[in-house]
Amino acid sequence: MEEELLRELLPAMVERRRHLHRHPELSFMEKETTAFVRRILEELGVELSSGKGDIGVIGTIIGELPGKTVALRADMDALPLQDEKSCEYASQVPGVMHACGHDGHTAILLAVAEYFSRQKEKLQGTIRLIFQPAEEVCPGGAVSMIEGGALEGVDVIYGIHLWTPIPVGTAASAPGPLMASTDEFFIEVHGKGGHGGMxxxxxxxxxxxxxxxxxxxxxxxxxxxxxxxxxxxxxxxQGGAAQNVIAERCRLAGTVRCFREETRSIIRGKIETLTEHTAQAYGANSSVEYMTGYPSLINDQNEFKRFLLTAMEVPNLKGELSAQIMPAEDFAYYLQEVPGCFILVGAGNEDKGIVYPHHHPKFDIDEDAMLHAAGLMIKMAESYQLEHA
Incomplete structure (x- = not known):
């Protein structure tokens, strides 16, 4: 990895991230973000396709040396949340903000694209760039990108997530299950309305x-x-609207997180059975709407080992074993198709006041973490190509 070239790309990475932070777009609505990404990639001479639909971008950089095809992914969507930060790059869109770091992910992958575009004569094989919409809401954008050809000919895939619970200068991942599956359920209990006094x-x-x-x-x-x-x-x-009226209907909503498909199936069955029996015990009827979401994110064992080795080669970064975490990620769909690794890159910094969790209205990242993430993606790709040369 050419460290000097990567550092040269940092100012543009920060500028692009802040532009995207000012102009966030919700899931499946990332048209301007898509146009922004396409414009930069076209200037770099990257071969482009749109995948399935008019949002999201697939880019391909073919090196001058033979090798494998490595895919790198960034998500692009924001959240329906009011930005409460006081900074010059705060969101300019009322009620919408990048509260999870996807603006940083997009800027990072654009920098990686520029890096490899400048290194074609040294590049082994092919780099596939996946700029994906709609990670935040089911069914997610990964499936549509896969259907649009994002993984055609791909041998391995890597993804990163800027992660404020981890301090800047640290990256973490795990072999096997790293992030949980996510399902949602909605229960309607139907009773018989009446007077609160009777x-x-x-x-x-x-x-x-x-x-x-x-x-x-x-x-x-x-x-x-x-x-x-x-x-x-x-x-x-939610049930009822007045203190002296017995509500005819009550609605419950919840989420299920786990790591094993067998466990996932058991939980669904138990929820449906308990709902029916409990409602009947009170003389009520019930219905359950159960929505299956993202599967558990399962990293390849060998690619996790690659992460630990390559993290040591990225300046000012150390790699660690992560505990399993309950948030979900539709990167899991890519890993069902090809081997790969998803990595959490530390972006928190108490000294800079960057302490707010993901999906918080004051969420921000230490932008130095973007340099670590870009370097890690580049090193992972180069390591894989070198091993399979």
Whole structure:
């Protein structure tokens, strides 16, 4: 890796990230972001295609030396959140902000594209650049990018996520499962409305719903191996509108996070069975809408080892083993198709006040982390090509 060239690209990386931060776009709406990325890649002479639809970009850089095809991915979407930071690059779009670092990911991959475009005579094989929309919402943008040909001919894939819970200067990943699968469920409890002073003449859906919240806690504690990480969370319960009216309907919404497909299936069955039986016990009816989301993100063992080795070669960066984490990532779909590794790159810095978690209205990153992430992606690609030369 040409360290001097990479450092030369840092100012443009920061400028592009801040531009994208000022102009965020929600999932499946990233038209201006797509145009921004295409314009820069066209100036670099990168071969382009759009994948499936008019958002998202697939770029290809073919080196002058023979080798494999390495894919690198960045997500581009923002969140429906009001930016509360006081800085010159704060979001200019009311109610929308980059609160997860995807603006940084896009800027990083653009810098990597420029790096390899300048190094074609030394580049072994091919670099596939995947600028993906809609990571934040199911069904996600990864599937449509795959359907659009993003992985055609690809031998391995790498992705990074700027991660503020980790201090800048550290990167972390894990062999096998790193991030959880994510499912969502919505439960409707149907009772019989009535007067708050005459409950014996009604069927209280709120009482049945409250009982169901407690019953669902037993799904993890009494149905799953204690050594198998699982989360079942009820994030919302809504029923009724007046203090003296027994509500006819109560609605619950929740999420399920786990790492094993067998566990995932068990949890769904338990939720559906408990809902039906609990509602019946209170004289109510029920229905469950269960939405299967992203699968667990499972890194290739050998590519994780590559990460640990190459991280040592990136200036001012150290690689570590990460614990499994419950957030989900649709990068998991790519890893179901080809081997690869997803890496968390530290972007937090208490000294700079960069301490807010992802999806927080004051979220920000230490922009020095972008240099680490770009260097890591480049080194991973070069290491793979060298090994398979």
């Amino acid at each position: 409950p014996h003449m009604a069927v209280d859906s709120v009482v049945a719903g409250a009982a169901l919240v407690l019953q669902l806690q037993s799904v993890v504690s009494r149905s799953i191996d204690p050594l198998d990480p699982v989360v079942v969370t009820i994030g919302s319960i």
